[in-house]
Amino acid sequence: MPELPEVETIARGLDHKLRGREITGFWTDWPKYGVKKSVVGHQISHIGRRAKNILIFFQDKHVLLVHQKMSGHLIVGRWQRANDKFKKTREPAQGGPALGGKWQNQKWLPIPFKGPFTEDENRFIRLIFFLDNGRMLALSDLRRFAKIRFGTEKEVLEHEDLAKLGPEPLDPKFRLKDFEKIFAKAAARRSNLKIKQLLLDQEFISGIGNIYADEILWFVKTHPATPLKKIKPAQIKAIYAATKKILAKAIKLGGTSADDYRDSDGNKGRYFSVRYAYAREKMPCYRCKTQLQRIKIAGRSSHFCPKCQIIKKLECC
């Protein structure tokens, strides 16, 4: 689900809420996350981000990494076991869901606290960290794809999974010449690779996912299936600029809520309403009114304007 802007939004929200807190315990029903008791007792210093990974730094140089993958949400609030309080009354929590139906087998229900979490977020809570102020950090993860790692800063930050990631597109130190360099390298190595696949490649640039790849390519009038060898220098410059611009804009708007994404307060991201291409199949292109199309590229749905975004051509509309 979340791409760089969503993860950045969540990291900022968590940083505000979790600084100074200590993890006093945890609960999970999914052993594959691999969370162990060693995570208990550490005091949080700050929250950061690398690519699409949330990094919770502790004062004793330990780090908890959470990659939310497709369906993960990290949210802060208070929950309690369904059968601890609500069972007898069958009354819904104020503003929360009623018991019964698909809820009856769930173990945790929200205590109204702060943030309009969706039913789905509460339904799919798989992991809860208890904090020393009575609040909780919960991972809602419908598809159980999320990846979690805990260890020393050295163990986590120097792990290959992070070390191999490409540059952060919004890093001020990431200049056009750097982008041109890695693009040239990629094009030399795999000249037939489609531009969209390259943008999705986290070892090329980190943080771009399916939504923003479509957005960037629409913005620069480049067909997502364009092979790297046909990308002109002017397009490389444009892609570089558009990447920074669109990701920054999305962060400003709190990310994209195509469906169920929420920030750590449970609020929707507002980029979706101003998107250019993603999930706009059959809707008119904002430049030329042509109906946008959707095709599959490397197994991912790709949205583009068949008139503006033509292979080989840079200018069209």
Add this chain to the structure above:
DNA sequence: ATGACGTCCTGCCTGC
């Protein structure tokens, strides 16, 4: 080496 496809999971929507 490369690209196509399968995999981890689950729920929802669509079309028959």
Add this chain to the structure above:
DNA sequence: TGCAGGCAGGACGTCA
């Protein structure tokens, strides 16, 4: 109404 199949924002692994 029911049910099989397709689909989902990520990223890795496998195989030809």
